[in-house]
Amino acid sequence: MTKVITYGTYDFLHEGHIRLLKRAKALGDYLIVGVTAEDFDKSRGKINVGQSLMERVEAIRQTGLADKIIIEEYEGQKIDDIRRYEADIFTVGSDWEGKFDYLNEFCKVVYLDRTEGISSTEIRSQNQELRIGLVGETNIVNKFKNECRFVNGVKVSGIFANGTGYLDDELKKLISETTSFEALIDKSDAVYIASKPSEHYNQVKTALENGVHVICESPVCMTQSEFSEVSAIAEEKRLVLMDGIKTAYSIAFNRMMLLIKGGIIGETLSVDTTCTSLMDIDDNCLPPHIWNSICAWGPTALLPIFKILGTDFKQIMKFSKTLPSHRDFDLFTKVSFLYDNAVASIKVGQGVKSEGEMVIAGTKGYIYVPAPWWKTDYFEVRYENPSDNRRYFYQLEGEGIRYEILSFLNLIKGKVSYNQVSPKISSKIIRIVEEVSDTK
Numbered sequence: 001m002t003k004v005i006t007y008g009t010y011d012f013l014h015e016g017h018i019r020l021l022k023r024a025k026a027l028g029d030y031l032i033v034g035v036t037a038e039d040f041d042k043s044r045g046k047i048n049v050g051q052s053l054m055e056r057v058e059a060i061r062q063t064g065l066a067d068k069i070i071i072e073e074y075e076g077q078k079i080d081d082i083r084r085y086e087a088d089i090f091t092v093g094s095d096w097e098g099k100f101d102y103l104n105e106f107c108k109v110v111y112l113d114r115t116e117g118i119s120s121t122e123i124r125s126q127n128q129e130l131r132i133g134l135v136g137e138t139n140i141v142n143k144f145k146n147e148c149r150f151v152n153g154v155k156v157s158g159i160f161a162n163g164t165g166y167l168d169d170e171l172k173k174l175i176s177e178t179t180s181f182e183a184l185i186d187k188s189d190a191v192y193i194a195s196k197p198s199e200h201y202n203q204v205k206t207a208l209e210n211g212v213h214v215i216c217e218s219p220v221c222m223t224q225s226e227f228s229e230v231s232a233i234a235e236e237k238r239l240v241l242m243d244g245i246k247t248a249y250s251i252a253f254n255r256m257m258l259l260i261k262g263g264i265i266g267e268t269l270s271v272d273t274t275c276t277s278l279m280d281i282d283d284n285c286l287p288p289h290i291w292n293s294i295c296a297w298g299p300t301a302l303l304p305i306f307k308i309l310g311t312d313f314k315q316i317m318k319f320s321k322t323l324p325s326h327r328d329f330d331l332f333t334k335v336s337f338l339y340d341n342a343v344a345s346i347k348v349g350q351g352v353k354s355e356g357e358m359v360i361a362g363t364k365g366y367i368y369v370p371a372p373w374w375k376t377d378y379f380e381v382r383y384e385n386p387s388d389n390r391r392y393f394y395q396l397e398g399e400g401i402r403y404e405i406l407s408f409l410n411l412i413k414g415k416v417s418y419n420q421v422s423p424k425i426s427s428k429i430i431r432i433v434e435e436v437s438d439t440k
């Protein structure tokens with residue numbers, strides 16, 4: 001019996017896949033098909049897979065072509081599988097020509113012609129073309145636009161900005177095509193709002209009232225009452241209102257949260273985060289695009305605290321250094337939190353420099369995340385006995401913005417219902433922003 005083995009993602013199974021499987025089957029008597037697991041796809045840069053693993057396995061099963069279906073979960077598994085199942089032939093489409101020659105050491109390698117003119121990417125794009133309008137003039141808008149290219153089925157519909165600010169040439173050209181915020185939402189299914197925090201509420205409300213989904217840089221609003229109002233509109237219109245704290249969508253951060261919930265450091269007793277970026281701030285002429293520290297960094301710094309310890313802190317103590325002539329502009333802020341059984345603190349600053357690290361202390365050990373912790377692809381779990389320490393690395397492309405956009409898309413498509421930044425956390429973040437910005 002000649003055993004043939006092949007692998008694929010098989011997202012939205014199509015004629016190209018099926019032709020490949022038929023020809024693979026014809027190479028022998030027994031066909032093993034490896035279907036890639038989501039995490040394995042993500043680790044090799046395929047973040048857009050639209051169907052779940054089980055949907056893709058079921059589609060392969062229904063072809064009746066596979067004598068055995070296995071799941072491909074890790075780099076190097078092909079060698080293990082060829083040995084385990086005593087495969088005589090490994091085959092894959094010609095788009096991989098040369099990439100698997102090393103398997104010749106274990107079995108015969110055959111590349112079969114790829115079927116031109118059809119691809120999962122194309123099918124995904126047709127399924128879900130989402131037009132996203134951009135709002136704002138800072139560099140983060142450039143990054144967001146560039147990251148949209150990595151998410152299938154998403155395209156930029158235009159940009160509304162107050163001046164060119166820090167926009168790149170591509171976006172500067174686009175500005176003239178959209179004369180107002182209303183004109184932008186008319187040609188968009190969703191908007192990404194990165195304007196000044198003081199403009200968020202009106203823009204978020206207008207977009208939602210016009211049936212447009214919203215992803216907004218945090219803080220989404222400047223007061224809790226404004227936020228509950230826009231949340232109610234989103235709820236009533238069944239629209240997505242997403243708090244755009246990109247750290248929340250990074251793989252490393254989410255794995256870290258799961259490990260903590262699983263007790264890897266025991267009971268968490270303290271969470272300390274620091275986020276600073278020293279900006280050129282002139283008290284006499286404050287550039288409009290520079291946000292104060294609690295708005296620029298507060299949401300990010302608060303996120304792990306509220307995710308790990310919850311939002312029911314008992315007391316807070318705050319210290320801010322503000323600009324002499326702009327009492328609502330904090331150059332540096334420290335906020336300490338007292339919980340029933342834990343403490344926490346944030347240190348944030350646009351006019352100060354410190355070590356941008358995060359330390360999460362527990363009864364069995366602690367987690368250390370080096371600067372810049374908020375866009376990390378790496379963290380350590382450390383114990384009393386250093387030989388027990390563990391290091392974790394996770395892919396983080398483009399500062400994690402593409403994962404944020406994908407989460408937004410999946411929330412809109414209804415593929416996921418869980419928002420990485422819950423309205424409760426968003427609201428508590430806004431409460432802290434209010435407290436710190438309250439200059440009374």
Ligand code: C2G
Nearest residue numbers: 007008009010011016017020092093094114115118
């Ligand atoms: N394929 C094809 N014609 C197409 C599209 C895909 O022949 N129009 C082939 C691919 O060459 C591959 C198989 O169908 O052999 C599955 O393709 P994908 O689902 O895109 O997965 P891919 O990442 O290419 O799988 O490690 C090997 C990879 O897992 C191969």
